[in-house]
Structures are given as structure tokens and as C-alpha cells.
Amino acid sequence: xxxxxxxxxxxxxxxxxxxSIYTRFxxxxxxxxxxxxxxxxxxxxxxxxxxxxTREQALQEMEKPAASPEIIEQDKNxxxxxxxxxxxxxxxxxxxxxxxxxDYPNNSKLVFRIKKIVNWMRGKNLYSK
Numbered sequence: 001x002x003x004x005x006x007x008x009x010x011x012x013x014x015x016x017x018x019x020s021i022y023t024r025f026x027x028x029x030x031x032x033x034x035x036x037x038x039x040x041x042x043x044x045x046x047x048x049x050x051x052x053x054t055r056e057q058a059l060q061e062m063e064k065p066a067a068s069p070e071i072i073e074q075d076k077n078x079x080x081x082x083x084x085x086x087x088x089x090x091x092x093x094x095x096x097x098x099x100x101x102x103d104y105p106n107n108s109k110l111v112f113r114i115k116k117i118v119n120w121m122r123g124k125n126l127y128s129k
Contacts, residue, residue, distance in 0.1 A: 025075035028066035034094050040066060 005011075031037040044058035053061075067075070080090050101108060 021075050021078050024067060025072070025079050029072050029076065032066060035098065038062070038066065
């Protein structure tokens, strides 16, 4: 990061993709609170595998909050306003049960059947000359 900061005037925003208020709020609040997903795990895992940090450093980072409560509150107010929601509307959405594509009309059964046929054909080498 030294070269980026010193030679290119790059600014570290405090987290991966935190240069946008929406992505910061989505990744630091919505994903962990609603879906139990912390995107830092994947990023830190990449840094461990690249020998840029140790596992212990990553575990220490995971113990910290993804963003400060003050930043989360500011971002929440910003997102709610921009999305035209009330705080009550937002809270209702956050408390709704999780859904998947299976909860909506779609052609997934057909797609899965086609994929199964294509994979079977690949296994039979029907595509090779």
C-alpha cells in the first residue's frame, strides 16, 4: 500500500470496497446482520494465502467490528434516505425471513435438467471430434 499511497495518492477507506457508502453499509451491516455473511473472511483468507498476513492477524481483524457504530448509523441514515424508506420500513425488511430463488416462480427445474443432460453428454465425450 505504501507505493499506492505515496506515489499515486491512493486513500485507504477502512475496508475493502468501503469507498462507496452503499457497499460499506451492505458489507458491514446488512450482510452480517441479515444473512450472517462477513465478506472480510474471504478477503483475509486471500491475504493469508498470499503470505501478506498471518492467520493470527486475520483472526484478530475478525474480532473487530466491520465498521464503527457511528459509521454504521451514518450509513444507515444515508441509505434509508436515498432509498426512500422510513426507519420502520428498513427494520421490517431486515427482520423478514430469508428467501431464495425457490420462493419465486422460475424455470430452475428445467435449467437443472438441461445442465444434467449437458454434463452427461460431456462425460460421454459427445462433443469431441
